[in-house]
Amino acid sequence: MIRPEDYTYHLPQERIALYPLEKRDASRLLVYNKGNIEHARFFQLADYLPQNTVLFLNDTRVIHARLLFTKPTGAVVEIFLLSPEEPFKELNQAMQTPARCVWKCNIGNLKRWKDGALTMLSKEKGIELNARLLNREEGLVELSWQPAHYTLADILHDFGKTPLPPYIQRPAEEADENRYQTVYSRHEGAVAAPTAGLHFTESVFDSLRNKGITWDFLTLHVSAGTFQPIKTADALQHVMHEEQVVIRRDNLELLAQPDKFIVAVGTTSMRTLESLYWYGVKLIANPEADFYVGQDEPRNAPANLPTLQQVLDAIARRMDRLSTHSLTGRTAVYIYPGYRFKVCKGLITNFHLPGSTLILLVAAFVGNDWRRIYQEALDNGYRFLSYGDSSLLLPAQS
Numbered sequence: 315m316i317r318p319e320d321y322t323y324h325l326p327q328e329r330i331a332l333y334p335l336e337k338r339d340a341s342r343l344l345v346y347n348k349g350n351i352e353h354a355r356f357f358q359l360a361d362y363l364p365q366n367t368v369l370f371l372n373d374t375r376v377i378h379a380r381l382l383f384t385k386p387t388g389a390v391v392e393i394f395l396l397s398p399e400e401p402f403k404e405l406n407q408a409m410q411t412p413a414r415c416v417w418k419c420n421i422g423n424l425k426r427w428k429d430g431a432l433t434m435l436s437k438e439k440g441i442e443l444n445a446r447l448l449n450r451e452e453g454l455v456e457l458s459w460q461p462a463h464y465t466l467a468d469i470l471h472d473f474g475k476t477p478l479p480p481y482i483q484r485p486a487e488e489a490d491e492n493r494y495q496t497v498y499s500r501h502e503g504a505v506a507a508p509t510a511g512l513h514f515t516e517s518v519f520d521s522l523r524n525k526g527i528t529w530d531f532l533t534l535h536v537s538a539g540t541f542q543p544i545k546t547a548d549a550l551q552h553v554m555h556e557e558q559v560v561i562r563r564d565n566l567e568l569l570a571q572p573d574k575f576i577v578a579v580g581t582t583s584m585r586t587l588e589s590l591y592w593y594g595v596k597l598i599a600n601p602e603a604d605f606y607v608g609q610d611e612p613r614n615a616p617a618n619l620p621t622l623q624q625v626l627d628a629i630a631r632r633m634d635r636l637s638t639h640s641l642t643g644r645t646a647v648y649i650y651p652g653y654r655f656k657v658c659k660g661l662i663t664n665f666h667l668p669g670s671t672l673i674l675l676v677a678a679f680v681g682n683d684w685r686r687i688y689q690e691a692l693d694n695g696y697r698f699l700s701y702g703d704s705s706l707l708l709p710a711q712s
Contacts, residue, residue, distance in 0.1 A: 316549040316650055321677055322668040323688050331701035332482055334493045339515045342696050342703035344687065346680060348710040351690050356513040356704055359662075360521040363706075364575045367660070368568050369522070369529035370587060371579040372508040374536060375499035377409070377467075378474025380486075383432035383445060391432060392422030393445055393455055394477065395470075395505065396538055397558075404642055405503030405535050405558055409470075413462035416448065419455045420538065436472050443473055467502060477505050479541060479700050481667070493701075503535035503558065509700040510580030510663045530568050533560035534582040534645075544669060552671065554609040554646040559586050562640045563633055566626045569657065577660035581672050584658050584679075589645035591656040594625025597632055605643025612653060622656060650674040651681075661707045665691055665698040680709045 335341055339357040347362070354362065363369075379395040398408035400416035408415060421427065432445040441459055448454040459469055476486040476494050486494075496511035522529065539555020546552050569576065569587075578584035589607040596603040596611075598620055620628075633641060651674065661679055665688065666672035677684040687705065696703045 316674070317547070318544045318549045318669045321549070321673045321684075323685065323692075325668055325692075325698060329692065329696075329698045329702075330481055331697035331699060331703075332484055334512065334701040337515075338493075338497070338513050339518050341513050342694075343513075344691055344694075344696065344703070344705040345708075346683070346687050346705065347708045349683065351687065353694060357515075357518060357521070359518060359706065360525045360527060362708075363522075363525070363527055363577065363660075365526055366573055367527045367575045367577050368571075369527065369577050369579055369662075370565070370583045371496070371498060371511055371514070371529060371531050372534050372536075372582045372586070373496070373498055373500040373531040374504040374508060374533050374582075375502045376477065376495055376504045376507050376536075377502050378470040379477040379505040380475040381434075381443075381445070381470075381473055382475065383434055385426065385432065387426075389423060389426040391424070391427045392420075393432075394420040394422070394538065396420060396453070399454065406501060409465065409467040409502045411466045412464065414456065414458040415466055416454060416456050419453045421447075421453055421455070424450070434473055439472060441469070441472060443469060477538075479506060481541075481699055482701065498531065500531070501533050501535075501560070503533075505538050506536040506540055507700065508534070508536055508580045508582045510583075510704065512701070513704050514579075528568070530564055532562065532565050532583060532586050534558070534586045536582055540582075540672070541667075542671075543667075544671060549650060549671075549674060552648075554648045554671065556644045556646045557582075557585075558642065559589060559605075559645050560640055560642050561586065561590050561629070563630070564639075565590070566630055566633075570623060570626050575659050576657055577662060578658045579662045581661075581663055581666075581675055584661055584675070585645060585647055585649065587657040588649065588655065589643075589647045590629065591622065591625050592647065593643065594628045595620060597628040598624065601628070601632065601635075605641050607643070607645040607647050609646040609648035611647060612649075619656075625656075649678050651678045653678045655679065659708075659711060662704060663707065664700065664702055664704055665696060667699065676707070680707055683709075
């Protein structure tokens with residue numbers, strides 16, 4: 315049993331960063347290295363990484379997932395896009411859909427949406443957007459628009475709002491368009507930013523390059539479930555959210571290089587890398603296995619686990635059979651204390667909500683020192699959560 319209350323701490327409201335710093339890489343950086351703690355700035359990151367480091371960054375791009383429809387009565391219904399259902403479930407395809415689509419959504423003020431379609435107009439482009447509720451219980455919403463040649467990406471760019479996290483209690487502003495994206499964001503589909511990456515700048519990448527540190531990009535489209543609190547008395551009974559992931563042959567080749575020190579930039583990259591391992595385990599048992607990693611995959615693992623190289627070879631063979639350089643799947647992997655990491659040696663991450671699954675992940679990585687790390691950050695004026703400061707976690711390797 316894991317009690318959520320054992321993984322909480324007091325977070326004063328004023329320590330939640332409501333706005334980002336003007337300069338991304340000016341954020342504070344708490345460095346935890348084998349039990350020792352130092353304080354630095356993010357632009358000094360390269361000074362604290364081993365020369366054989368490979369960073370893995372999540373290149374997902376946040377979509378304008380919040381649609382605000384005003385009814386003739388003046389009531390506002392918020393439709394928050396969660397995951398596509400029709401005509402495509404794969405996010406890259408879904409974003410390029412013309413004319414019509416169906417998404418699973420969170421709906422704010424649902425009781426005021428009795429029946430009929432909700433409509434928004436863009437006078438500048440002459441676009442009409444309609445929303446029709448297909449299933450009230452499941453939150454299924456059909457979006458359709460005219461002219462039909464516009465894609466969903468076009469529609470969300472014109473009508474949608476930046477989906478700031480619920481704990482940033484202010485409306486999204488124009489500046490959030492840029493600052494709630496990483497500078498390397500590329501593949502649209504996330505409804506929350508991979509916030510560990512918000513601190514990176516071209517100057518930081520230059521300093522990494524000068525030290526001989528390499529990096530690569532993978533993709534996990536962050537879902538709103540990342541903010542889902544643990545409500546069960548036993549955290550092991552919590553149901554994890556699923557997220558879409560994309561891994562590429564380049565990822566496999568870098569991971570296969572000997573003596574590389576793998577550092578995940580963010581919990582999303584860490585979950586992707588660890589999911590990659592568990593998917594490879596499935597492929598060794600069944601070469602045609604679907605790319606899906608359930609939350610209990612590690613708990614139900616066989617006694618004799620394969621090496622990382624064996625796993626990478628199995629995934630590469632799968633790519634060869636499919637004549638592809640990338641694989642898209644889904645993961646609900648659940649990382650909590652007791653988990654033994656298979657890929658990651660280091661983690662760059664912000665400071666997370668008390669009692670969250672992300673705190674459990676951090677505690678799994680650094681052990682009981684997670685509490686000392688967070689207290690040190692609180693005592694030294696660090697800013698918390700998505701727009702807050704950063705940490706570099708380098709625990710002793712078991």
